[in-house]
Structures are given as C-alpha cells and as structure tokens.
Amino acid sequence: MMALSVHSPFATLGDETVRSLEGGEQTVLFDGKSLEGWRGRDDLWRVEDGMIVGRTTDEDPIAENTFLIFNEPIEGDFELTLQFKLEGGNSGIQYRSVVVDEDKFVVSGYQADIDSTNKFAGILYEEKGRGILAKRGEFVTIGEDGKKSVEKFADHDALANTIHSGQWNDYRVVVRGNQLEQFINETKMIQLIDNQTDKARDSGVIALQLHRGPAMTARFKNVTIRRWK
Numbered sequence: 001m002m003a004l005s006v007h008s009p010f011a012t013l014g015d016e017t018v019r020s021l022e023g024g025e026q027t028v029l030f031d032g033k034s035l036e037g038w039r040g041r042d043d044l045w046r047v048e049d050g051m052i053v054g055r056t057t058d059e060d061p062i063a064e065n066t067f068l069i070f071n072e073p074i075e076g077d078f079e080l081t082l083q084f085k086l087e088g089g090n091s092g093i094q095y096r097s098v099v100v101d102e103d104k105f106v107v108s109g110y111q112a113d114i115d116s117t118n119k120f121a122g123i124l125y126e127e128k129g130r131g132i133l134a135k136r137g138e139f140v141t142i143g144e145d146g147k148k149s150v151e152k153f154a155d156h157d158a159l160a161n162t163i164h165s166g167q168w169n170d171y172r173v174v175v176r177g178n179q180l181e182q183f184i185n186e187t188k189m190i191q192l193i194d195n196q197t198d199k200a201r202d203s204g205v206i207a208l209q210l211h212r213g214p215a216m217t218a219r220f221k222n223v224t225i226r227r228w229k
Contacts, residue, residue, distance in 0.1 A: 030223040037044045040068035042152025052220040053211045066105050067207035075203040080173040083225040090115040094207035095173055107207045112173050112182045118160040124188030134190035141193045162187045
C-alpha cells in the first residue's frame with residue numbers, strides 16, 4: 001500500500017472541535033491488479049481491467065446479500081473515496097461495519113447506498129440494523145433514545161438527477177466522530193449525527209455489496225482512504 005503523511009489541521013464547528021477535510025494519511029486500498037487485502041466469495045468477485053468487479057447471474061442467483069470485505073478495520077475519522085458503476089440491481093459501500101458471518105461474508109453496519117434506478121442511491125442505510133437512517137436531501141440527528149430529528153436541505157429527486165445511471169460516478173464518505181456525510185459526484189446526499197450510543201459505531205470494516213435478487217454487475221475503482229491520527 002502507498003501512504004503519504006501530512007499535517008492534520010482542525011476546525012471548530014459550534015462547541016465541538018472536528019477534523020477538517022485537509023491533511024491526514026492517504027492510503028490506496030485497491031492496487032488495480034489483485035484483491036490482496038480483501039476477502040469475499042471467489043466465484044463472485046474478481047479484478048478486470050483495473051477494476052473490482054462483482055457479478056451475479058439469473059442462472060445462479062445468490063440467496064442473501066454478500067460482501068467483499070477489506071481486511072483491516074478502520075478506526076477514527078476518515079474520508080473514503082471511490083468510483084462506481086452499476087449495471088442492474090442494488091449495491092452499497094459499508095463502513096464502520098462488523099462481520100456477522102465470516103463464512104458467507106455478511107456484514108452489518110452503515111451503508112452508503114447504490115442502486116441502478118437511483119431510487120435509493122445516496123441514502124444512508126444500516127444493513128441488518130436500523131434500516132434507512134437518512135434519505136437523500138436529509139440532515140438527520142438521531143437522539144440517544146433512537147428518535148430522529150430531520151431537516152431537509154435538498155430535493156430528493158433533484159439529487160437523483162446528479163447521479164449517472166449505468167456510468168461512472170464518484171462516491172465520497174466523510175466520517176468525523178459521530179457525524180457522517182455522503183457525497184456523489186461532489187453533491188451532498190445526506191448528513192447524519194448519530195447520538196444513539198447503543199447502536200452507533202466508532203470503528204469497523206469497509207465492504208462492497210452484492211445484493212440478492214436480479215442479476216447485477218458492480219464495478220469499483222480508485223478506492224482510497226484518508227485518515228487522521
């Protein structure tokens with residue numbers, strides 16, 4: 001892996017000190033040649049032309065969602081960036097997630113959603129957890145009791161129009177403390193503050209999803225993460 005260490009500045013937001021989006025240590029998670037450092041079903045995941053490719057078929061459908069999991073758990077604040085292209089079906093990018101079935105490569109946790117129809121792309125979903133946490137265009141605060149406070153900052157359908165179906169798109173996930181933000185093509189999709197301490201996670205794995213159902217092909221490339229110490 002390649003890494004570059006630079007200064008990590010801080011910024012102030014209200015009464016809290018949060019890390020800025022500059023500096024940190026950047027690491028390439030996928031070298032474009034192999035799935036070294038990742039684990040998942042060998043019959044579903046491969047490398048093609050410098051891309052991670054996950055593929056299911058109608059002839060041999062999968063019975064449940066399965067994932068390609070990055071081996072190293074990620075702690076603390078980070079910015080995850082990648083490009084994705086989806087043909088059919090539903091996918092997502094797991095982060096701060098936990099492996100619940102190692103044999104079947106099943107995880108639970110936060111998911112930056114992707115789907116081929118752009119109905120759900122950009123939302124924040126909690127796989128095998130609380131379900132949809134924030135829809136497109138929502139700034140959600142979850143209280144300690146699990147109740148949500150929702151503010152709308154953009155139109156759901158207008159945001160969908162910024163996502164290019166069947167083409168390459170940029171996804172960026174920013175995690176600072178218990179604040180989560182997701183961007184597609186540099187347009188903010190959601191923002192969440194998770195104060196439900198018995199459910200929220202402050203570390204976990206990154207993983208890429210293949211969803212049960214109709215045949216699909218999910219492609220990912222340029223997967224990098226920036227972390228602060």
